Amino acid sequence: MEEREIDLISLLFYLLLHWRSLIAAGLIGLLLACTFNAVKNVSERVLPVDEASVTLSVEDMGAVNTYANSVKMYESMQSAWSESSYMALDGYNVAKTGVMIIVKGKGADRVANIAQAYRDLAAGTGAVEYICASEGIDDTGITELISVDPAPVNSVGATSNYIGDINTWVCSDDESECVIPIYVEVIGKDTDASARMADLLLEYLNQEKSSIASNMGEHSLTVLSRSTTVGIDSNVLNKQNTNYSTLSRLGDTVAAQKKALSADQLAYYKNTLSDNDAYDAAKAGISSGLTGIRSFISLKMIAIGLFAGVFCMAGLWAVLYVFNNRIKSEDPIENLFKIAVIGMIPAEYEKKRLFGFVDRWIISIRDRNKRIFSVDEAVSLIVSRVKVQSSKDEVSKLVLIGCDLGKNVPDVPQEMADKLKSGDINASVLDNVLYDPENTEKLGEMDGAVIIEKAGRTLYSELTEEIELLKRQQIKILGCVIVE
Numbered sequence: 001m002e003e004r005e006i007d008l009i010s011l012l013f014y015l016l017l018h019w020r021s022l023i024a025a026g027l028i029g030l031l032l033a034c035t036f037n038a039v040k041n042v043s044e045r046v047l048p049v050d051e052a053s054v055t056l057s058v059e060d061m062g063a064v065n066t067y068a069n070s071v072k073m074y075e076s077m078q079s080a081w082s083e084s085s086y087m088a089l090d091g092y093n094v095a096k097t098g099v100m101i102i103v104k105g106k107g108a109d110r111v112a113n114i115a116q117a118y119r120d121l122a123a124g125t126g127a128v129e130y131i132c133a134s135e136g137i138d139d140t141g142i143t144e145l146i147s148v149d150p151a152p153v154n155s156v157g158a159t160s161n162y163i164g165d166i167n168t169w170v171c172s173d174d175e176s177e178c179v180i181p182i183y184v185e186v187i188g189k190d191t192d193a194s195a196r197m198a199d200l201l202l203e204y205l206n207q208e209k210s211s212i213a214s215n216m217g218e219h220s221l222t223v224l225s226r227s228t229t230v231g232i233d234s235n236v237l238n239k240q241n242t243n244y245s246t247l248s249r250l251g252d253t254v255a256a257q258k259k260a261l262s263a264d265q266l267a268y269y270k271n272t273l274s275d276n277d278a279y280d281a282a283k284a285g286i287s288s289g290l291t292g293i294r295s296f297i298s299l300k301m302i303a304i305g306l307f308a309g310v311f312c313m314a315g316l317w318a319v320l321y322v323f324n325n326r327i328k329s330e331d332p333i334e335n336l337f338k339i340a341v342i343g344m345i346p347a348e349y350e351k352k353r354l355f356g357f358v359d360r361w362i363i364s365i366r367d368r369n370k371r372i373f374s375v376d377e378a379v380s381l382i383v384s385r386v387k388v389q390s391s392k393d394e395v396s397k398l399v400l401i402g403c404d405l406g407k408n409v410p411d412v413p414q415e416m417a418d419k420l421k422s423g424d425i426n427a428s429v430l431d432n433v434l435y436d437p438e439n440t441e442k443l444g445e446m447d448g449a450v451i452i453e454k455a456g457r458t459l460y461s462e463l464t465e466e467i468e469l470l471k472r473q474q475i476k477i478l479g480c481v482i483v484e
């Protein structure tokens with residue numbers, strides 16, 4: 001027997017025909033990976049150590065509490081600024097809409113109070129809630145986008161006498177008409193956003209006018225001027241830089257405090273302070289369904305589990321294929337054993353087998369360049385070839401031999417023998433001539449032989465011994481038939 005080589009294409013189709021076990025192994029790997037991920041999450045995030053084993057002194061507890069407070073402050077500040085509309089502005093490209101409003105009425109003190117009421121409304125939470133409700137946005141950082149500043153003295157052009165406060169023009173008596181300016185500035189990420197928020201702010205002030213008038217007296221509220229510009233805002237840049245610097249310093253403080261904690265202090269913090277809800281739920285045996293699913297399922301772990309399961313099973317089948325010492329249907333029998341292959345009888349895959357059509361589809365791809373015969377057609381063709389060869393070799397007594405024919409291929413040998421007899425060829429079947437002394441003795445009466453073997457059942461060594469036995473008995477070997 002020549003040295004057998006591994007055909008990678010044959011190995012590939014061998015693995016594909018075991019697709020059921022590959023899928024099962026992938027699912028098992030997925031389950032194990034997700035289970036490991038869930039256990040890991042629980043052990044690391046919820047209960048990394050036994051709380052009862054951690055005992056801290058008063059000083060240690062103080063350090064842990066200080067660190068916990070710093071972490072909460074840092075996370076709160078980071079969360080607020082990440083959602084802040086003000087912090088999201090581009091300080092080099094800020095849109096500003098400035099609106100000059102004048103409050104006009106009788107009586108210096110009364111008009112001054114009315115003007116202050118409008119200033120408070122413009123800078124208060126009511127205006128912010130109105131704008132956010134109208135725009136459908138979160139109110140985080142909106143307050144910082146609205147500013148109410150004192151108006152320049154000459155911007156109104158009032159003719160009344162100026163006394164005292166730079167925002168107030170008053171007359172000589174309380175019955176004289178008085179005008180007070182209010183300058184409101186709204187900034188946004190672009191001109192549309194800025195102008196829209198300014199419009200909403202004016203709508204809100206006009207809605208509140210009747211309430212102020214009923215409480216503080218009649219007056220008029222007029223927009224004197226309005227303009228929208230885009231440019232650098234040093235106030236925005238400075239405040240953003242200050243906030244980022246504050247957050248950075250606090251982050252450095254948190255990192256330094258964590259580094260200074262001992263292993264016991266850090267364990268106590270993780271167990272009791274970092275996630276109290278998860279800790280209590282774990283101790284009570286209660287878990288949220290959504291949290292459980294998230295901790296159990298991970299796309300990364302799913303991919304790793306599936307791949308690892310399929311890879312391990314494929315590796316196992318590949319090892320079994322390489323070290324398998326049994327005849328395969330794709331083996332080059334002619335080269336390995338120096339005997340002709342008269343024919344091959346195909347396997348009949350069970351159509352009722354679960355997803356058997358997949359097996360048939362894989363076989364059709366593997367044998368796409370081969371002529372496919374049914375079992376009856378293959379047997380008839382093999383019998384014809386044996387008749388021709390027997391006639392040429394002048395074989396008078398033909399024997400069909402093999403290993404475990406009655407168990408592996410119970411019908412094929414006898415069917416072939418019957419068809420040969422009908423063609424006036426004296427043919428008989430001898431099973432297990434290597435192991436049955438009686439059949440071995442009968443073999444000596446024959447002058448020609450055809451070897452029939454079942455792929456995946458007969459050992460290479462058995463086929464080799466059968467060939468050597470026939471040669472020693474000087475029996476002509478007409479060829480070999482492989483049953484898939």
